[in-house]
Amino acid sequence: MTAATKLRSRHLLGIAELDPDEIELILDTAVAMKEIGTRTIKKVPALRGRTVVNLFFEASTRTRLSFELAEKRLSADTMGITVAGSSVTKGETLADTARTLEAMSPDLIVIRHAASGSPHLLSTICKAGIVNAGDGTHEHPTQALLDALTMRERKGRLAGLKVAIVGDLLHSRVLRSNVLLLTKMGAEVRACGPATLIPLGLKALGVHVTTSIDEAVKDADVVMMLRVQHERMHGLFLPSLREYFSLFGLTPARLEHAASNVIVMHPGPMNRGVEIDSAVADGPWSVILDQVANGVAVRMAVLYLLAGEELT
Amino acid sequence: MAHATDAYVLKGGRVVDPRAGRDGHFDIRIENGLVAAIGKDLPLDDARVVEVPAGFVSTPGLIDMHVHLREPGQEHKETIATGTWSAVVGGFTGVACMPNTDPVNDSASVTQFILKRAAEAGFARVYPIGAVSLGSMGDQMTEMGDLRAAGCVAFTDDGKPVATALLMRRALEYAGMFDVPIIEHCEDPSLKGDGVAHEGAVAAMLGLRGIPGVAESIMAERDISLAEVTGGRIHVAHMSARQTMRAVRDGKSRGVRVTCEVAPHHFTLTDEALKDGAGYNTNLKMNPPLREEADRLAMIEGLRDGSVDIISTDHAPHHADEKALEFDRAPFGIVGLETCVPLCLDRLVHAGVISLSRLVELLSSNPASLLKIPGGTIAVGAPADLTVLAPDAPVTVRTAALVSKSKNSPFDAWQLRGATAATIVGGRVLYANPAVADAARFVAT
Helix, strand or coil: CCCCCCCCCCCECCHHHCCHHHHHHHHHHHHHHHHHCCCCCCCCCCCCCCEEEEEECCCCCHHHHHHHHHHHHCCCEEEEEECCCCHHHHCCCHHHHHHHHHCCCCCEEEEEECCCCHHHHHHHHCCCEEEEEEECCCECHHHHHHHHHHHHHHHCCCCCCEEEEECCCCCCHHHHHHHHHHHHCCCEEEEECCHHHCCCCCHHHCCEEECCHHHHHCCCCEEEECCCCHHHHCCCCCCCHHHHHHHHCECHHHHCCCCCCCEEECCCCCCECCCECHHHHCCCCECHHHHHHHHHHHHHHHHHHHHCHHHC | CCCCCCEEEEEEEEEEEHHHCEEEEEEEEEECCEEEEEECCCCCCCCEEEECCCCCEEEECEEEEEECCCCCCCCCCCCHHHHHHHHHHCCEEEEEECCCCCCCCCCHHHHHHHHHHHHHHCCCEEEECEECEHHHCCCCECCHHHHHHHCCCCEECCCCCCCCHHHHHHHHHHHHCCCCCEEECCCCHHHHCCCCEECCHHHHHHCCCEECHHHHHHHHHHHHHHHHHHCCCEEECCCCCHHHHHHHHHHHHCCCCEEEEECHHHHHCCHHHHHCCCCCCHHHCCCCCCCCHHHHHHHHHHHHHCCCCEECCCECCCCHHHHCCCCCCCCCCCCCCCCHHHHHHHHHHHCCCCCHHHHHHHHHHHHHHHHCCCCCCCCCCCECCEEEEEEEEEEECCHHHCCCCCCCCCCCCCEEEEEEEEEEECCEEEEECCCCCCHHHHCCC
């Protein structure tokens, strides 16, 4: 396959829609964007005159700030709308909110929403490009891209990497996007979580699924921990967080069986003592803060590739 | 006026009427709204003659026993008039309507209102189904005797299952006095949870909460066991899961009075369709959900081997605004009355799964027998409720052109073979399909 020079869609709805060469393009572009963040004046005019709307229907700090910073560094005009809870409380449908925004002629709409498929609904309504900043339990494509950038930086490659992803697999959009990305790029993915929190169909994607964290971590080059939420106890998924940590928590002892230069990742926010021991989170394996820095670069790359085309 | 009475003869067409053991070319004489005679080369006397076009098939009027007419209370989705007209355009001369209206059809006054509105509309015949419990809340049994006397033909808390095993037991016993079935929306509420799509690989990857097949079958198994001990009649509505088909088959084999129905979307579509286009098409959201291929094939096999008794549409109209929401938030249900006949002819008859005669059993004779209502056969002296099919006519579904008040169908642009040519209720040709060549012959000029 020849290298992509642009994205084929005007939206970024998910990793599912991307081909490997498009993923490479985004990561390569992100490397260039990352350099901008090291300058004294951290700003380029790539999206000058472009309007980006950040439409956040779900609580988010790091993703929203990361997108906002990416937009500002590219000189875009940005509007942020954070709707507490959802638009339904105001009686306005998502479709109507989208049409209202559309009337202001934005170039891109970045959406975070609790309902899976919300960006897809917007893409059928809006002329603007849609960027999925996390939809329900479906996808979180920019997270998987920043994770991939971090792995590539640290390991020099994605193909052949042994990546363990541990935690609440069922409710995780980070898992879905990462599995799609990593399998497309030739990595070996092991997914580990309690039997009550394993979605069907993972095996069909070529993922090794296990309920043993030791099996998942053994010889792993990368261990990615997923957040476990307290409310999972109410759905009868877990008996207690205490037992969860004893069965699935990542500790220095468990990491001993990983590859010697293993890196540990977490999309945040972390629950220390639930899915990850503080000694791991703050230890030499952790690349969690690299992920945050790479998040800005990857989002700059995505925004630039979707809306910055004609400026070059 | 040339004719002494309003008499006409459907001449020379193929007639398929399995209950009467008839499949061949016959004349049908209709007089004063009744079937006056059926036979070969009937004398024409002074009757108007309708030469039935070659290839057309006359059948007993089709009956859809699972329809949501939405009136009273949700007239923005459908009314009794628009719903029964949609039925007629779809080839149905009769429909049984579900009680989950607002108010719920849990009293004779609501039943009488429905029947009054249906008579005013004058389209398809309407057979109300009463609620099992007051408000379908699962607490107190409705006055089934009163409801039966007012015209209810069965009882159900459809939209949700009969809440407890005890209530189902009592309902089966009590309804047994009137020899009417309990129709069950089989679903274990705890296993369904807040699911929105079939629990399987597709929903898992789309991030949609799942409804497992076992949520349906476990409730069917409860109800079949209760029908067994009570001797009551249980009818499993809109069956979708292969496990449920197995439970029903087992029940039948031990002599339990259990029957079941399947909706066209469950033998034509699977959850894979949720991935089509941009994905998350809310016109693919219904309850029970579209399941996976093994389930679809189990429905097909049940239709083929006789384990499935009835095809019904679960016609569930919703306003476009209600469906234009996030998948999680959109209501369950699709319209089905106008797409049923083409889907059945194309995907079952032309596909070689079942014969035309078996299709007439599934769409007419069996629902009439189950509900003990008139029709299901073409009988001399009975009201002339007939459906004329054009099994080879090409159909392109256009959801915008549906006459139902709602257009929430996933079958837009589907190209199918087989159409309704005409629908005759009480001898009156209420509908002749303008898209079918020669169907206009059925309309008196």
